[in-house]
Amino acid sequence: MAKGDRKRALRGRAGRMQGGRGSGRAGTGQVRLWGRHAVEAALKNPDRQHRKLWATREGAASLDGELPPDFPIEYADTPDLDRLVARDAPHQGLVLECAPLEDIHLDEVLSGDAARPIVVLDQVTDPHNVGAVMRSAAAFGAAALVTQDRHAPPEGGVVGKAASGALEVLPWVRVVNLARALEDIAEAGYWRIGLTGEADSLLAGALPAGPVALVLGAEGPGMRQNIAAHCDALARLPISDAVESLNVSNAAAVALYAVAARA
Template identity: 40%
Template structure:
């Protein structure tokens, strides 16, 4: 299986049709070779894509693929790659600046389940977030399981691994990012906040939530109202809810700005655009 720490100097195993295809398309990390059960039918386009990127393709029996991926959920495709490199805080903030967008960041505290991390990466990428921050210790790293769970989003979403979340939050606040902890005990509901500026959300693992020492470094805390008997949501569900509130507010703001600008033009101006 893939290494647990996602270090840049170790070999990583990717598996599953979608995860391998997205890694080839993104080109963010070199694939050393692709192993497939066969080269016809559902594997044809992936094999052609690999060869177009000059990645060697080898046909392997299913027993060999099963040894590489013991749970057997490889869909007949395994790729060997260098682990995805982590990025720095500066690189992630630069990404937002290059897009001319206020930073939208996700900070995870103690999320150890790789499936949850993969799901958060998928949600963050879909919402247009600029980066995800994870701690070095007691947290899932960028492994093949995470890549599979992210459905390819791992190749498009920058991830930074930091030694101390509290120092990270202070650094982000110094850079102008407003930090919100998402916790059930907060007084404010998440929809009561204006997220059109630079924003970072801190989310904790199910059950334990955000550590108190990390909460103290947040600017403010918000909660997601729960109307049923369940006291908490999966971290990826929580991420989706708050991130898409940001998307809603920013798109609404952009639409209103466009309408305002358009209303100031004469009919002739608009026709000549």
């Protein structure tokens, strides 16, 4: 199955297990994305229903490929676009209004390619961090990002800008109960590794040969105790004592590289 067909199939099937986006997303409302990479990726995504594009002449010219002749576009000056986005958001002359992506359910991911890791975030609420994790996850071929619906940012412009296009290609599963989701992940044959600086084992020694799910907690509090208890192993990254910890998005990138580079 081609990549695009596979992605549409994942988004189109009804999930039998928990998952999908709920209160943490825009629901039936609109989503605004901004920035060249986020907007360009959304325009190329056949799963997106596009409503309208606001753009400066320079912003529209920076897009890779031409828009359809009947595409709803309104040219505007930079100050006009500033009023459409979050304060001081770097929109690069492009603001796209579109419908939210359809829900993706956990069982749809677990029935896919088990060789690709799954990234699980426990109460990481900063949209910049979530977007940056998505970007790294997509870069290293992860199968999906899994978050708890109530403790994750909604799909939107800040996440999309930080993800730099990954929002359109990486399945994002939002679940009601993260511990139960980890149980489902284990039943599918994944080894669940929780990353924490207090662990005795290094990540390299904890990595198995088979499917892996990486679990990361929010900066500061880290993983909740119940989530750590649902991991098969806890591991840390080999960082210097000169630095107390890494940003969660940086830690995810390093861990994903370790998974991709394992022998």
